[in-house]
Amino acid sequence: EAQVTQNPRYLITVTGKKLTVTCSQNMNHEYMSWYRQDPGLGLRQIYYSMNVEVTDKGDVPEGYKVSRKEKRNFPLILESPSPNQTSLYFCASSFTIRRSSTDTQYFGPGTRLTVL
Amino acid sequence: TQLLEQSPQFLSIQEGENLTVYCNSSSVFSSLQWYRQEPGEGPVLLVTVVTGGEVKKLKRLTFQFGDARKDSSLHITAAQPGDTGLYLCAGHDYKLSFGAGTTVTVRA
Numbered sequence: 001e002a003q004v005t006q007n008p009r010y011l012i013t014v015t016g017k018k019l020t021v022t023c024s025q026n027m028n029h030e031y032m033s034w035y036r037q038d039p040g041l042g043l044r045q046i047y048y049s050m051n052v053e054v055t056d057k058g059d060v061p062e063g064y065k066v067s068r069k070e071k072r073n074f075p076l077i078l079e080s081p082s083p084n085q086t087s088l089y090f091c092a093s094s095f096t097i098r099r100s101s102t103d104t105q106y107f108g109p110g111t112r113l114t115v116l
Numbered sequence: 117t118q119l120l121e122q123s124p125q126f127l128s129i130q131e132g133e134n135l136t137v138y139c140n141s142s143s144v145f146s147s148l149q150w151y152r153q154e155p156g157e158g159p160v161l162l163v164t165v166v167t168g169g170e171v172k173k174l175k176r177l178t179f180q181f182g183d184a185r186k187d188s189s190l191h192i193t194a195a196q197p198g199d200t201g202l203y204l205c206a207g208h209d210y211k212l213s214f215g216a217g218t219t220v221t222v223r224a
Contacts, residue, residue, distance in 0.1 A: 004158070035214075040125075042204065042216040043159070058211070090158050105149075105212060107158030 002027045004108035006091050012114045013081055021076045021111050023091030031094045032074040033058070033105075034066065036087040043090065049074055081115040088112050119143060120207055120215035128221040132194050137218045139205035140187045146209050148181055148188045153202040153217070164208075195222045 004025045013019055025032065033048040035058075045058030049068040063085055065077040074093075078085060089111045094103040120141045129135050139148070147166045151159035163172050165181035165188060172179045176199075178191040192199055200222050206212040 033212075040216055042120075042122075043206075043214040045211065048211065092158070104161045104164075107160070109156070109158055 002106070004091055004093055004106050006089075006108035006111050008111060009109065010112050012116065014116050015082055016080050019078050019081060019113075021078075021089060021091075021113070023074045023076065023108060024072050025074075025091075025093040025106070026072065027093065027095075027106065028071065029093035029095055029106075030071070031096055031103075032068065033092045034064070034074070034076050035090045035092065036060065037090060037110075038087050046076070046089075081113075083115045086113060086115045119213040120205055122203075122205060122215035122218050124218060125216070126219050126221075128223065129195055131196060131222055131224050135192050135195055135220065137190045137203050137205075137220070138187070139189070139215055141207060142186065143207065143209070143213075144185050145207035146185075147207075148185070149206045149208060149212070150179055150188070150190055151204040151206065153204060154200075159202075159204055192220075195220075197222050197224050 007022045030051045034046040035043040037043050044060045046064050047058050047066040049055045052071050055066050055068050091108040092105045094105040123138045147164050149164045150162045153159040163179045168183045168185045170181045176193045180189050202217045202219050204217045205215045
């Protein structure tokens with residue numbers, strides 16, 4: 001089954017304790033992206049990757065890191081989480097993100113993170 | 117500031133009624149997408165509209181892209197409880213920019 005998987009689905013942690021949220025897709029997609037979703041703000045892009053070893057900042061990258069060593073995996077790293085990073089996080093992937101592209105973006109099921 | 121403004125923010129209607137959700141922007145997009153998100157799940161693509169003035173139908177859902185490719189609307193005819201969810205519009209221009217969403221509740 002074609003899908004985007006994220007782990008963990010739920011995480012409660014404390015300020016300053018490094019964490020990683022994993023994301024994996026099995027559709028051979030080139031483009032992967034991380035979003036955070038907050039009430040009243042919709043989905044905001046954190047980081048994206050056009051292909052292996054190519055990553056770039058989205059709209060809200062502060063406090064986050066990513067890596068793209070393999071095509072299928074795109075982990076999100078919070079080196080020193082803070083309470084304002086409490087949010088619902090989504091990983092997404094698509095074949096491309098060219099301007100003329102109408103490719104479907106597939107989303108993972110989400111990771112609900114609480115930073116105390 | 118949201119690049120895409122969706123209205124209304126919340127909508128609660130009775131089963132069988134019609135509803136319209138709006139998505140407006142001052143920016144021009146190469147295409148616009150509509151997603152539906154249910155609790156505990158990620159957004160799922162409903163439709164992509166590309167051409168200004170384009171109208172697409174998906175069963176009881178009708179999507180329209182404005183002539184200037186800056187705005188869009190989603191109309192649901194004879195809404196059913198299964199239509200309940202968060203509806204998100206997203207403008208595509210090298211990346212996807214999302215609106216804040218419209219929460220639709222259809223009461224049985």
